[in-house]
Amino acid sequence: MAKALVGYLGGPTVDQLRETASLRRRVADLEDEVLRLKVENDGLLAALRERVDQVTAGDLAEPFAR
Structure with missing residues (x-):
């Protein structure tokens, strides 16, 4: 309808x-x-995947509270 109105005008x-x-x-x-x-x-996702692949279990261990 808008096209009809524009044409009419x-x-x-x-x-x-x-x-x-x-x-x-x-x-x-x-x-x-x-x-x-x-x-x-x-x-960025590719770089993040690369870093995640390099993480070891030791990297995830929490340090001892002294």
């Missing part, structure tokens, strides 16, 4: 087109940021 204005382009750029920027964070998170 004469189409989008220049301001609406400009805002739409701006919003599309912002969405693309946010998608890039999400991808960057996913890659960074994957790297």
Whole structure:
């Protein structure tokens, strides 16, 4: 229905087109940021798994209370 109303009113204005382009750029920027964070998170998880694999039982033992 919104498309019908916009068509009836004469189409989008220049301001609406400009805002739409701006919003599309912002969405693309946010998608890039999400991808960057996913890659960074994957790297951190891999490093954490590597450290966990190196932990021994002695590392987990609590020290004696003196």
